Amino acid sequence: xxxxxxxxxxxxxxxxxxxxxxxxxxxxxxxxxxxxxxxxxxxxxxxxxxxxxxxxxxxxxxxxxxxxxxxxxxxxxxxxxxxxxxxxxxxxxxxxxxxxxxxxxxxxxxxxxxxxxxxxxxxxxxxxxxxxxxxxxxxxxxxxxxxxxxxxxxxx
Ligand SMILES: Cc1cc2nc3c(=O)[nH]c(=O)nc-3n(C[C@H](O)[C@H](O)[C@H](O)COP(=O)(O)O)c2cc1C
Numbered sequence: 001x002x003x004x005x006x007x008x009x010x011x012x013x014x015x016x017x018x019x020x021x022x023x024x025x026x027x028x029x030x031x032x033x034x035x036x037x038x039x040x041x042x043x044x045x046x047x048x049x050x051x052x053x054x055x056x057x058x059x060x061x062x063x064x065x066x067x068x069x070x071x072x073x074x075x076x077x078x079x080x081x082x083x084x085x086x087x088x089x090x091x092x093x094x095x096x097x098x099x100x101x102x103x104x105x106x107x108x109x110x111x112x113x114x115x116x117x118x119x120x121x122x123x124x125x126x127x128x129x130x131x132x133x134x135x136x137x138x139x140x141x142x143x144x145x146x147x148x149x150x151x152x153x154x155x156x
Pocket of ligand 1: 065111
């Protein structure tokens with residue numbers, strides 16, 4: 001059984017990176033309290049990342065950057081975060097994507113976390129959770145629990 005959960009992410013303005021760095025520290029602390037708790041391995045995807053095949057399961061964390069439309073009855077364009085979607089679409093990596101966590105800003109109403117929901121459709125992966133901006137300590141605690149439950153279910 002793996003003792004580390006893998007996360008792929010993209011972060012344009014640093015919020016997602018901040019959230020995940022804190023989540024990773026939280027996981028390390030939980031692991032030190034009880035070795036059954038899983039640690040976290042992070043991989044940041046940027047426009048410079050060369051696509052490669054992922055050989056282990058992973059979660060995808062994606063913030064939302066859209067222009068136009070509401071994504072349902074009118075179209076929208078994904079901006080800034082395409083490198084992550086392209087990475088997952090390449091090399092059959094979608095087969096290893098076992099869940100998506102979205103982030104965004106609720107001021108965007110129907111477009112809140114829409115890119116994450118789009119990835120779930122496209123990659124046939126479950127939508128596991130969402131949080132706003134840099135997330136709260138409560139989000140970290142909750143999302144860690146959700147990820148660990150999903151990881152252990154899939155890996156069992
Ligand atoms: C130009 C721009 C467009 C955005 N569009 C959306 C959106 O459509 N839906 C949403 O939920 N959040 C939207 N956001 C909020 C970002 O998703 C949010 O700030 C997120 O935390 C950014 O993550 P990052 O700092 O890791 O890049 C937008 C932010 C910017 C700057």
